[in-house]
Amino acid sequence: MPAIPKIPETLEEYQIIIKYLQSKTIPNDIQQDPTKKSNFIRHCKKFEVDENNFLYVKPIMKDGITLEKRCVIPKYDEEIRALILEHFHDQANHREYHKTFFAISEKHIGITQEEVRTYVNQCNTCIITTSIKKKTDMKNVISTAPCQHIQIDLIDFQDFAKVNNDFAWLLTCICVFSKFLIAVSMKNKEASTVATHLIKDVFKVFGPPMIIQSDNGKEFVARIITEICEALNITIRHGRPRHPQSQGQIERLNQTVGHGFTKLLWNQSNQLQRKDWINVIDMFVMSYNSTVHKAHGCTPHEAIFGWKMHCVYDTPDFSRTIATSETSTSKTITATSKITVFETTTSETITDKAAMEQCISHMLKIHQSINASLEKYREKLGCNNVHRKKMANNTIKTGTEVAIALDHNMNQQTHKRKLQPTFSERGVFKSLKSNNHTAIVEVNGKDVQIPVKRSYFHQDVAT
Incomplete structure (x- = not known):
């Protein structure tokens, strides 16, 4: 994999690279220095410029597939950086920071992982909906x-049926191998209704498992x-009665859905x-099926079909203003990322059969890669089960802003509450008791004792 080129830090650096790519113009201050001149040319050749004067890192080959060229996000342009972070996080179902970073880095270069982490940790919507439940040991389910x-499972939304056209249940289905999600709304949970939706929405599309x-x-044990x-x-x-861990993947998915x-x-305003x-x-x-899954490193859609889903989160349109000449004349441009599926050197003459063989070969490579990744992930889960330790909450500094769940307790009723923020109050951490x-x-001006053991407060809120 080629080294990542240095990203322009100033508008002047950005313009110099564009000028060289368009007219082979070398800055006057390095024309007489062969070493600097050579380094400058080599650096510029790592980029390409489009008709709108927007820089891209050249596409590379990986496993016989041409990856997409990545749009360069200059360090000086805070406005466009904020726009991309908002687009790939706020408008993409508030994905976790590592999933947000992966989605951004697939099509852009210049935004760091730490920058994404900070943005997500400061997102108020994410803060108030963080889970307070702890992970438990899991038994792996293997599918190749x-x-x-x-x-499959059902989520109960009966309390909100009146505002949802009498839809009171959600049938969720997850493929153990690909993690692909199918979700179907239902007005009742009768076995006949479940059977109808399984046939029409699952078996008819993907075939019987x-x-x-x-x-x-x-509804699941009916005749x-x-x-x-x-x-x-x-x-x-x-699964075992009253033991949801028996089908842990779908139970964990239901939590993600909630x-x-x-x-x-959530209406922030x-x-x-x-x-x-x-x-x-x-x-x-x-959003879920187009987001990379940490278990196998692919999106569920790609794991099923062999190519990535084309959706709004992958093709952001944004406008920006950059100076395109030495006189600082401004020009508004629009950059749209494009999707590349397979590299075909003779796309005009390739036969349907050859294209199908290429597609099948590509899909087999993806499935082999997923099986290898799932095996490593299962080994990692096994190690975590043995060595899992509780997070050290005593590392919080005095004065740190925290979000807390004053109205939550450990009984089943509050654990099953739906469509409600978890961390409903904000406060300032003062101290940790001797225990x-x-x-x-x-x-609100009063000191409140919060049990650390039950993790009622969220310590990742930025001050």
Whole structure:
């Protein structure tokens, strides 16, 4: 992999590179120095410029595939940097910082991981919807191909049916191999309704899986579900009663869905939480399936189909003003990233059969890569299960702003609350009691004791 070129830090550096690429003009102060002149030319050749005077890092080859050229984001342009961060985080379902950074770095260069982390940690919507539940040890479920093994479950939204056209349930389905999400809204959870949506929204599109895994809800153990599985030669597995960890992937996905809906429905300007989840379900599913998954390093859509989803998060349109001449004449331009799927040297003459063979070969490479990544991820989870330690909360400095969950407790009722911010109060950390399990936080001028053991406060809020 070629080294990452140095990004222009000033407008002058940006203009000099563009001028050389367009007219081979070398700055006067280095024309007489062969070494500096050679270094300058070599540096400029790492870039290319489009018709709008926008810089890109040249595309490279990886595993026989031409990766997309990446748009250069200059360090001096704070406005465009803020616009990109907002586009890939705020408008993309408030993804975690590493997923936000991955999405940005696929098509842009110049924004650092630390810059993205700081932006996400300061996002108020993300702060108030952070989970307070702890991870538990997990048993790995192994699948080696797409749609062989799926897990299904229902999310209860009955409390919000009136504002969602009487839709009260959400059927969620995840492919264990690719992590691809299918979500279907339903007005009831009768077994016949579940069976109808499984056939129309899952089996008809992806084909019947080899294994379906669910809990012991009566809608999943009903005769109609059993008969359909027998007719389609599907093995159905049910988890242990009252043990949701048996189907941990779908249970964890349901948590992600709940947090995603809460973020999308949070009105930051009015500080109000909407409940009309039916209006954001499609947006959330598209965002989830087009976001890289940490288990295998691909997007679920790419893991299923072999190419990345074309969506608004991947093709941002933005305008900016840069000086294009020595007289500082301004010109407004628009840059749009473009999608590259496969490299074909003879795209005009390639036959359908050859194109199909190339597509199949590419997909096999992706599936092999995913299987290798999943194996490493399972090993990592095994190590984490053995060596998992609690985060050291006593590293918080006095005066640090924190978000806390005063109205949460550890009973099942508050754990099952939906479409509500978790960390509803803000305060200032003052001290940690001698037992290291209780923090003193100032909230609205009063000192409040917050149990550290239960992680009721969020320590990643930037001051």
